[in-house]
Amino acid sequence: MPLLPPLVALEKGRWVKLICGASYQDLPAIRNLALVYSLAGVHCIDGAADLAVLSAIREGMAAARRWRERQGLPAQSDPWVMVSLNDGEDPHFRKAVFDPRRCPPDCPRPCEAVCPAHAIDHRGVIEHKCYGCGRCLPVCPLGLIGAEARRIKPAEVLPWLEAGLVDAVELHTQTGHEADFQRLWTQLQPGVAHLKLLSVSCPYHPEVLPYLQKIYPILDPLPLPLIWQTDGRPMSGDIGKGATQPAIRFAQGVLNAGLPGFIQLAGGVNAHTVPKLGELGLLNGAVPRINGLAYGSYARVLLQDLLPETEPLELYPDLLKTALERARQIAVISEQLSVSAHN
Ligand code: SF4
Ligand code: SF4
Structure with missing residues (x-):
């Protein structure tokens, strides 16, 4: 192009x-x-x-x-x-979260299969890879997956704008x-x-x-x-x-x-x-x-x-x-x- x-x-x-x-x-x-x-x-x-x-x-x-x-x-x-x-509150600004210790060992792990970012493994959600799409939330048969909201304060961003x-x-x-x-x-x-x-x-x-x-x-x-x-x-x-x-x-x-x-x-x-x-x-x-x-x-x-x-x-x-x-x-x-x- x-x-x-x-x-x-x-x-x-x-x-x-x-x-x-x-x-x-x-x-x-x-x-x-x-x-x-x-x-x-x-x-x-x-x-x-x-x-x-x-x-x-x-x-x-x-x-x-x-x-x-x-x-x-x-x-x-x-x-x-x-x-x-x-x-x-906005889905773009959240991370999925769950405690892997609560997962039954025989779970077929649909959460892992559905995640487009490969952000779930045996340790739970790999925080930095999760972008909050929410696809894993409804697939857990035990309802173990929740979401944590993230809110950025404009004051945090202002110095970056000034610095170009x-x-x-x-x-x-x-x-x-x-x-x-x-x-x-x-x-x-x-x-x-x-x-x-x-x-x-x-x-x-x-x-x-x-x-x-x-x-x-x-x-x-x-x-x-x-x-x-x-x-x-x-x-x-x-x-x-x-x-x-x-x-x-x-x-x-x-x-x-x-x-x-x-x-x-x-x-x-x-x-x-x-x-x-x-x-x-x-x-x-x-x-x-x-x-x-x-x-x-x-x-x-x-x-x-x-x-x-x-x-x-x-x-x-x-x-x-x-x-x-x-x-x-x-x-x-x-x-x-x-x-x-x-x-
Ligand atoms: S919210 Fe989306 S990106 Fe994050 S762990 Fe769930 S499926 Fe993966
Ligand atoms: S689907 Fe639910 S129970 Fe199964 S591994 Fe994922 S979080 Fe754990």
């Missing part, structure tokens, strides 16, 4: 974001994901609001620059780094959270001048469009570009074809509502998303249009069997090459998006 600067990519409807996960803290995996997807040409990498995660993303991006240099390739813009904050470690912030909200959203936005004010972009992420709800219309005036006048992230079925992109429909339907609703800002799909984005957008006539150069896509669990699962447990991926050039070929599937998808959108 010829890499456009992030804001230009948004304006042209070619924006692609990698979501590492608002709760995902597997640092070697995040570092290697940032390396591969930077090389593949994503415009933004979204990670947990955690200094170690930010460092891992920046390390992966630096490794990508060095790799390009060694290959004699021209330099290209770095992706923007985004962190996520929540205005209340973060380019963009994503505010996760939900229908009915208006007062909490207002509070979160107010708390973030001292850092807004350091940002290049704001994203507001919301899952679908029958009343979500009036809700987004209600919170927009809280942001207005906004001194920076805004993305509405339509989080159709959160953290479901790896599940398959059906998962992509809710994000598309939700995005259609936001398009029709005419809210100011860019529109980017998430929550179910995978290889089926662009073809489905095409079938629905949403790539025919219509204005307003979909401005981009965010790949989360689909992008991570795509590379899962290739990433070393702890080592830098570039130590294994063959693996890096294969990873890059797979990651470029996303770039190709984005190219289709742009071609269709401009014809």
Whole structure:
């Protein structure tokens, strides 16, 4: 993908974001994901609001620059780094938890089988690998698995904004959270001048469009570009074809509502998303249009069997090459998006 600067990519409807996960803290995996997807040409990498995660993303991006240099390739813009904050309880900001001592020895371990992040073993939940998808919660026959919520205070993030470690912030909200959203936005004010972009992420709800219309005036006048992230079925992109429909339907609703800002799909984005957008006539150069896509669990699962447990991926050039070929599937998808959108 010829890499456009992030804001230009948004304006042209070619924006692609990698979501590492608002709760995902597997640092070697995040570092290697940032390396591969930077090389593949994503415009933004979204990670947990955690200094170690930010460092891992920046390390992966630096490794990508060095790799390009060694290959004699021209330099290209770095992706923007985004962190996520929540205005209340939210499935993206939780970890599964259980006490493995309570598990019967003959349990067939459906929790382990269902986990897309390989975050469960005989020790219980491997905390840094869990990204809170919740799939293990209902499958335990004894109901042993619970979830621990995580809330990031904006005050923790402000110094990172001042230090230039973060380019963009994503505010996760939900229908009915208006007062909490207002509070979160107010708390973030001292850092807004350091940002290049704001994203507001919301899952679908029958009343979500009036809700987004209600919170927009809280942001207005906004001194920076805004993305509405339509989080159709959160953290479901790896599940398959059906998962992509809710994000598309939700995005259609936001398009029709005419809210100011860019529109980017998430929550179910995978290889089926662009073809489905095409079938629905949403790539025919219509204005307003979909401005981009965010790949989360689909992008991570795509590379899962290739990433070393702890080592830098570039130590294994063959693996890096294969990873890059797979990651470029996303770039190709984005190219289709742009071609269709401009014809
Ligand atoms: S299934 Fe989801 S919530 Fe459960 S441990 Fe795995 S990543 Fe965490
Ligand atoms: S399904 Fe429940 S009982 Fe079985 S291993 Fe998982 S947590 Fe333990």
